[in-house]
Every structure is written in C-alpha cells, then in structure tokens.
Amino acid sequence: MHRVERRVDWHDPLAVACGLHRRTGALALISDGDVRAGRSWVAAEPDLLFVGPMPPEAPFRILNDPDFARGVVGLATYDGGARPATGQRGVSQDGDWPDLMLARYPALLRFQDGVATAVGLGASEAEAEGQADRAEGWLGLATSPDVPGPPAETFHTEASDDAYRHAVAEVVRRIGEGELFQANIARAWSGRLGSGVDPFDVFLRLARSRAAAYGAFWRMGDRALVSNSPELFLNFDAAAARIETRPIKGTRGRDADAATDARLAADLVASAKDRAENLMIVDLMRNDLSRVAVPGSVKVERLFEVETLPTVHHLVSTVTAQARSGTGPAELMGATFPPGSITGAPKHQSMKVIADLEPPRGPWCGSLFMIDAEGSLTASVLIRTAGFVQDGRGWSFRTLAGAGIVADSDPDAELAETTVKISALRQALTGSAD
Template identity: 65%
Template sequence: MTVPLRVLHARDLPWCDPLVVAAGLRDRDGALALLSDGGPLGRWSWVACDPDRIHIGPVEPAHPFAALRRPEFATATVGLVSYDAGARPATGARSEVWPDLMLARYPAMLGFDHQARRVRVIGRGVDAAAAGAAADVAAGWLQTTPRPPVPDAPALAFTPEAPDQAYRAAVADVVARIAAGELFQANIARAWRGTLAPGGEPFDVMLRLARGRAAAYGAYWRLGSRALVSNSPELFLAFEARNGRVETRPIKGTRSRDADAVRDAALARDLQASAKDRAENLMIVDLMRNDLSRAARPGTVRVERLFEIETLPTVHHLVSTVTGVVRPEVSAADLLEATFPPGSITGAPKHQAMKVIAAHEPPRGPWCGSLFLVDDEGGLTASVLIRTASFERKDGVWRYRTLAGAGIVADSEPEAELQETTAKIRALREALIGDQGV
C-alpha cells in the first residue's frame, strides 16, 4: 500500500519568473507549469516535475474519480479528466488517443505568489527528512536566467476537421431540436488539427501565449508522449477544504475585441445588454446551482455575481459566479463527480445536451475536460479546458488537436455562432501558426 505524503516542508525565497523556471524543466518527466496571469483570479502559479506516483487509464462511468480517492492521491496531485469520461453515460464515446483520467503526485513543487512576489518552495514526504529533501530538490529548480525568447510559430498547418458549412448545419439542427422541445441549450464545437515542424515543441506554444495573452488558468503538462497546452480563462471549481466553500464561474456569452477603443467598449456593453447572451448564461447558472447542490449543505448555494463582463486580449466574456458550502464528508473527488463535465460546455438539460453533442462531434478528448490541482489540505482548483490544445508525439513528430465551441440556444444564428468560434480560437491559432487566416 502506498503511503500518503502527510509531512510538509515549506519555505519562502525571493521572486523569480515562473515561466523561466518552467522553461528549464520543460523536457523533464511530468513537467508541469500552471501559469497564472497574476490577475485577481490567478494569484498563484505552480511549477514541478518528476512525479513519484502516476495513474493513467480508463474510468468506470458510475465512478470516474475512484482513483483520486486512493490515499496516495489525497494531496499534492495534479489531474486531467477528459470530457468523454464524464459524458460517457450519455454518449458512450471514448477517445482513441487520450485516456479518461491522468493523475500525478508531486513531492516537490514551487508556488509563485504573484501578489506577495515570493516563491514558496514545497517539499512533501512520509517524514520530516523526506519532506526537507524534496524541498531542496524544488529549490534547485530555481533559475535567474533571462526570460526565454518568443519562438517562431511552431505549427506547419491549422487544418479544420470539417468545412464551415458542416458547423452551420450542426447549429441549425440544434436550433431545430430546441424548437421541438428536446433541450434548451447545447455547446457545439468545431475542431482543427496539424503537426509541429521538426524541432517544434508544445512548450513553444505556451511561450507564445504568454506574450501578452496569458490567462488565469494557463497550463503546460507533459507526461510521456502526451502534452497539453491551455490558455483557459474559465474556473470550473475552487474548493477550500478548511471551510468547505466552493465556487464556480461559468462563462457564457462572447464578443470579439476591436482595436478601436470606442468600438471595443460598445461591444462589451452590447454583450452585457444582450437578452440572448444573458438567457444563455442564466441557463448554465441554474444548471451549476443544481450540480453544486448535490454536494452542498442545503440552503448554501447562491449566485454571488451575475452577468459580469470579463475582458481578455481577444474577446469579452459574460461571466457569473455561483458559490456554496459543501457537506462535511464531501471530498475533492466527490465534488468533481457531482459536477463534471462542466455545464458551460455541455448545455441544459446536461444529459440530453451531451447526447446531442455526440451526434455532431467525435470524442473531444481533453478539450472541455478539466485540469485540476489537489492541494495539501485536500482542496481543489480545477479549470475548464477551453482554449486548449492537446499534443501526441508519434514517430518523432508532435501532432495537435484543438477545438472551439459556442452555446446554441433557440435564437442562435449559424453564421454568428461560427464567427464566435473563430474569435475564441484566435489566440491559440496565432500561437500555433502566427497571424494567418483560419
């Protein structure tokens, strides 16, 4: 039986750039960089490598997070759950490339506090000596070298998996299903794929995204022949184990940014006033309230903020915040099981929306799944894996796949939804191939 890492050794050191440290570890086994933009939603960045326990495999649909309940993964664990692992009860779909669940435990880790401008060196072990030794390992990763230069665009192509008209037809079909009373909303995506040039690496994409387009939940994770790069702005779950508080921040409603400040401000105002986007957002808020109530104490789930504008480098988003207090016996695994997949990327009712999605899309893999960190108290921070590309190395070449979707409601217009996906994929597309057309 594997012994949990219960002893913690932590000390603070002067600030350095987490991206610099992550670049130095990029090729190490289990290289991990949870890179925040340092804004109000992203106080901490985390960097690590060399996990001592790894789990990769399929899940049982009724209990997709059973492996996370094992004692060895109770703390200090990073995980990635694919969208299909949560959707399978409705769809039966399974990715041929990505496993349902990946978990890795990190005895040594560096935490970068963007507000205090300090680096926390963390070691974990079965006793004080092991924890101290792990902290020394983490301290050895710190570098003061210059920030890595921004590399050239690493991808050779950015190829759609289906023509634009196929997406328009899918949107029209979902609108017809909504009119027939089958569902209220479904998030329908389109996909692109390609290969990286010889010598190109997934971390090059992370470096390009970090140049003025960093997000609150940016991430790079490499395990074996797979890698993930995410520039997600969306929080799925934040769970504080010490007081039971849980928060989710679904995004629904998008406008592309405009270079002209006056027009850009007008677009943001239009989004906040849009009856369609507010209705779309409200449906998902209600869905997330229902999902949280499965794990929360009665009467504690509430909407703290509704229809707020969040402005990113390429888009404006409409965001709401739902909170609750979980029951005393609820763990991070229980909370994920009660709420996954996220409502913002499925639809309402969730089960039927996932069936409709499967009628129009192949398995999604990591996209719109979740990347999460279980902390030393058993708390949880989990992102929604939008603005995300997954990579597989095969025959010496890195192949990638990425998607963008839009929430389809009764008055959705196929062309407008197509353009929304184009706006959402813009930053990642430019990180992959430069400033070229789709």
Template identity: 65%
Template sequence: MKLPVVHIRTLDWCEPLAVAAGLNRREGALALLAGAGDPGAHGGRWSFVGCEPDRILVGPVDDGEAFKALRHTDFSGGGVVGLMSYDAGARPATGRRGEVWPDLMLARYSALLAFDHATGEVLAVGRGADTADAGAQARRAESWLVEALEPVIPSAPAGDFTGEAAPEAYEAAVADVVARIAAGELFQANIARAWSGRLQAGRDPFEVFARLSAERGAAYGAFWRMGERALVSNSPELFLTFDAVSGRIETRPIKGTRPRHDDPARDIELAAALTASAKDRAENLMIVDLMRNDLARAATPGTVRVERLFEVESHPTVHHLVSTVTATARPDVDVADVLEATFPPGSITGAPKHQAMKVIAGHEAPRGPWCGSLFGLGLAGDQRLTASVLIRTAAFVRDGAGWSWRGQAGAGIVADSDPRDEREETEAKIRALKEALTGA
C-alpha cells in the same frame, strides 16, 4: 489515513515562466501560470512549476465513480495534478466512443514551486513521510531555480492549421440544434469545431505555451508533459474551487462572447452590447441554473448562492459574460464527491446536461481533453482544489515524425442562435491559439 508531512521554504522571487522553460523537457514537466484574471489559486495569484512526479496514474475510469482515485492514499495528500477528459464524464449519456485521450491522468508531485504573485515570494513545497523527507523534497524544488532560462518568444512552430470539417458543416450542425430546441428536445447545447495539424520538425509544444504565456496569458494557463502527450491550455474559465477546510465551493461559468476590437471605442461598444444582450444573458442564466443544481448535490441544503450575475470579463481576444455560484459542502463530502457532482462542466455541455451531451455526440467526434478539466489539489501546501475548464486548449501527441496537435472551439446554441454568428464566435475563440501555433 496518515497525511504526508509538508515542509515549505520561502525564497526570493523568480519568474515562473523562466523556471518552467528550464524544466520543460523533463518527464512530467508542469507549469500552471496565472495570467490575467481575478485572484485565487491558480487564477491571478498563484503559479506552480514542477517536474518528475513520484506517483502517476493514467488510464480508464469507472463510469459511475470517475474521480474515486483521488481517495487513494497516493493521491489524497495534496501535491496532485489531474486531467479528466470530457469523454469520460459524458460517457453515461453517450456510451463508449473512440478514445482519443486517456480518461484520467493523475500525478503526485512531492516537490513543487509555488509562486505567490501577491507577496512576490516563491515557496518551495516538499512532501514526505517524515520531516527529513519533506525537507529534502523542498530543497529539490529550490534547486530548480538555478536552472531558470530567460524566456524567449519563439517563432510560430506549426506550419498548418486545418479545419476538420467545412465551415458550412458547422453552420448546419447549429441549425440542427436550433431545430431540436424548437421541438422541445433541449434548451441549449455547446457545439464545437475542431482544427488539427503538426508542428514543424524539431519543434516542441512548450514553444506554443511560451508564445501564449508571453503575449496573452490567461488566468488558467497550463503546460503539462506526460510521456508522449502534452497539453497546452490558455483557459480563462474556472470550473470550480473547493476548500476542504471551510467547505466553500465556487464555480464561475462563462456563457456569452464578443470579439475584442483594436479601436478602443468600438471595443467598449462590443462589451456593452454583450452586457445588454438578452440572448447572451438568457444563455448564461441557463447554465447558472444548471450549476446551482449540480452544486446542490454536494452542498449543505440552503447554501447555494448566485453571488455575481452577468459580469463582463475582458481577455486579449474576446469579452466574456461570467457569473459566480457558490455553496458550502456537506460535512461528509470530499474532493471526489464535488467533482462527481458537477463534471463535465455545465458551460460546455448544455441544458438539460444529459440530453445536451447526447446531441453533442451526434455532431462531434470525441473531444479528448478539450472541455474536460485540469485540476490541482493542495499545490501550495494547503487543502484547496482548483479546477479549470479546458477551453482554448490544444492536445499534442508525439510519434516517430514529431508532434501532432488538435484544438477545438465551441459556442452555446440556443433557440435564437444564428448559424453564421455562432461560427464566427468559434473563430474568435480559437484566434489566440491559431496565432500561437502559426503566427497567422
């Protein structure tokens, strides 16, 4: 297979949100913006902006090989962004349910801007069949810099934020899962609530993204417009990275949450309580073990390691407990294999994963993109995959009356979960998105 030629032009710095604002109404408008978080593409070090991809695939996938399209020559040479819905990955456990979002969305960007926050440089990355074609694509990406707009924080664009079920219904669902755990059916399941509404007439999903990015951007913030659909994500969670050159795989599951507090002393106490919580540590450890097992399917035997366990990460509205698991891929493993072995992410399913997904389906409508994954492959001219978990995410669909939206938040339910506490955790997790949509 012949890989495309890559041409990179190094340019002076420009704020990626400003460039994204200038391109956001174009087809395929893409912004992956690094916010708070650890360095790594694209969480902390890299941001990416682009538009008008030259190859697009949107549609269903085979239940057994959801990611096989990544082996196609159109999408195996880098510059690729993809979104796999949660429901596509859960289907082997749940069967086919009502479709609320395409299984898979893939786009190849022959021109991209990569913003290196560590060096303060912008890379115009072009791909093509030959040197001349790749150079022309890099120059096309460079031309986007002159269209940058001064970022303006818009007013809240949504007039409503409506729960799809009563809070009591969620607490009842939690109680049911606790009972199932006590009966030995499973150990943990991530159960979610959903909210939905419409944007005001004439308002646009990019305004929600601008509000989130300007005020409390997360490590894996994302905006993606494809046809009559748009995605806005303020996710702090890395699903996994995979470096095809070194073979290193890394995943960083989040389990355990406390709300932030305006009083600094109380905020420190909440973080300390999270660290000390036996319940939250046990919840996190279950998913660490699950992810170790998932990575082992693609790893060289003996290389799976837990590098960090129970670290507290503090975000604008919550503290999270995060662990890091790594492995070295087998020589015969490719990007599709790594994703097949691990999707959907263990942190938003439960343990055992197959049974947890069945239990989730009994309590929730189809999730759509929420708790699926948004991933980039070779965006900076390299051979690196970075995939986020689509939490803190809203999905938008446009019809004749404008844009409707839907967002969710969940909590990991274990044997000693308290239904009210878990409900309040979902409200802390949805807070940033609610404020960006409604200002409330």
C-alpha cells in the same frame, strides 16, 4: 503525509518552467496575475502516476486514495465524463487520450503575490525536507525564455464551415422540438508542429502575448497539453469548505478602436440571448453544486459580469456553496463533471446531442485540476486548449472552439464566434489570427 514549506528567492515562474520543460512530467500552471486566479505552480518528475478509465459509478473515487490526496495534478477528458450519458466510447482523433491522468508531485514551487515557496511532501519530516530542497534547486535552472517563432507547419479545419452551420441548425431544430434548451457545439482544427519544435514553444508564445488566468503546460510522456483557459470550473477551499464556480457564457470579439470595443462589451451585457444562455448554465451549476452542498447554501454572488481578455469579452457569473461534511475533491468533481458551460441544458441530453454531432473531444473541454498540499482543489475548464501527441515524425496537435446554441441562434453568428475564440491559439501556432 508530512509537509514542509520554505520561502525562497523570487524568480519568474515562466523562467523556472523554461528550465524544466523537457523533464519528465514537466508542469507549469501560470496565472496571469488575476487576483481570483490564485497561484502559479512549477514542478517536474512526479513520483506516482495513474492513467486509466473513469468508473461510471464513481469516476473520481481514486482521489479518495491517500496516495492521491495531496500534491496531485490531474487531467479528466470531456469524453470520459460524458460517457455515462452517451454510452459511447469511440476513439478520439487526437491520440485516444485516456479518461483520467494523475501525477503526484512531492516537490513543487509555488508563486503567489511576489512570494516564492518551495513545498516538499514526504512520508517523514526528513523526506519532506529533502523534497523542498529539490524544489529549491530548480530555481538555479531558470532560463530567460526567448519567444520562438510560429511553431506550426500545418493548421487546418477538420470539417467545412457548412458542416458547422448544419450542426447549429440541427441543434436549433431539436430545441424547437423540445428535446433540450441549449448545447455547446464545437468545431476542430488540427495540424503538426515543425521539425524539432516542442509544445512548450506554443505555451511560451501564449504566456508572453496573451496570458490567461489558467494558463498551463503539462508534459506526460508522448502527450502534452497547452491551455490558455480563462475559465474556472471549480475552486474548493478545504479549510473553509467553500466551493466556487465561474461559468462563462456569452462572447464578443474585441476591436482595436476603443469606442467600438466599449460598444461591443455593452452589447454583450444588454443581449437578451447571451444573458439567457448564461442564466441557463448558472441554474445548471447551481443544481450540480446542490448535490454536495449544505442545503440553502448555494448562492449566485455575481451575475452577468463582463470579463475582458486580449481577443474577447466574456459574460461570466459566479456561484458559490458551502460543502457538506465529508465532501472532498472526489465527491465535488463527481457531482459536477463535465463542466456545464461546455455541455448545455439539460446536461445529460445536451451531451447526447453533442455525441450525435461531434467526434470525441479528447482533453478539450475536460478539466485540468490540482489538489494542493492542503487538500484544496482548483480546476479549470479546458477551453482555448490544444492537445499534442508525439510520434516518429514529431508532434501533432488538435484544438477546438465551440459556441452555446439556443433557440434563436444564427448559424453564421455562431460560426463567427468560434473563429474569434480560436484566434489567440491560432496566432500562437501559426503567427496569424486569420
């Protein structure tokens, strides 16, 4: 495949996305500028699609197909990845999302460090030039986005607070009996957007007020995804064969008072419970990466760092590895999906427990990933994410928030943590964080 890259005039990527957002396959991967988050991308009108199940023996083998090796964006649902452990198919409550959706984009716009680049991919040099021309033409459609009013007309919990408390208590009981060490248990909210409202309006509200490192909008026919995720699942540098993952475990809400807010962050770092919870997932991710890593290369580069976001403080660790020869995105995703931070430990047993206590999750806590023109992979964990499905009455949505449950978890505290985690998305949808 031929590739052409051409520097073009800088535009706000969100404004470019605003001009394209109703086109087929409209895509906006917008970083908030975190130096570790990397690039922003905008594209539309993919030329090749795949929608289907994940084969249990090799769930991501299609990524080894040359047709899906470059310029590809994919969505892998949590349920598709968990199925080998749980044996459950089920029908999700948010439109029965397929296991895996892929789209190949021959024309893309990349924004990084103040430089905008039109990228064209094609079977010939001339075709790649034409695709770069098409990408550059999208800049002329850039529209200054006006932040819309709250788009949701309904927003409600799918189960009671007591039901969530009971689920937490059940996990604590099963941990006490030696069945597992930790499980991430979620609760769900759903509703509908108002008449004439589009999921992109939700994305705009998040991007303008509470942007995250892995903000994303993706329109896929009668489905759309809006993500405000702060969490990196995987980064794979194809040239250097370097793998990185940054699991999040441990959360505190923010406070308007600076002194109180600082105490909350300090409490998070000092918390033996949160550190233990984080360390379990670090060990899990080390084990997952070791399946595709050069022996002895898996390292914990940063442990228990606090990352501060508009509504929460998070405890984040960084694990790196050197990929073995022959490892690409297909092998890496197959060895590690679903993300350990939203399953638990041991991983397979925690997924069985989750299946016992939750309905299918759909795209939430799956992964949105991109394989760029160089064959490198960036994949986020789809937390702070809503899935949208269009029908004859407009758009419905579903979103979730979870907490890592360990032996000394308190059901009321874990319930409160899910409320904090959903607050930014709730505010984007309804105008209120409560």
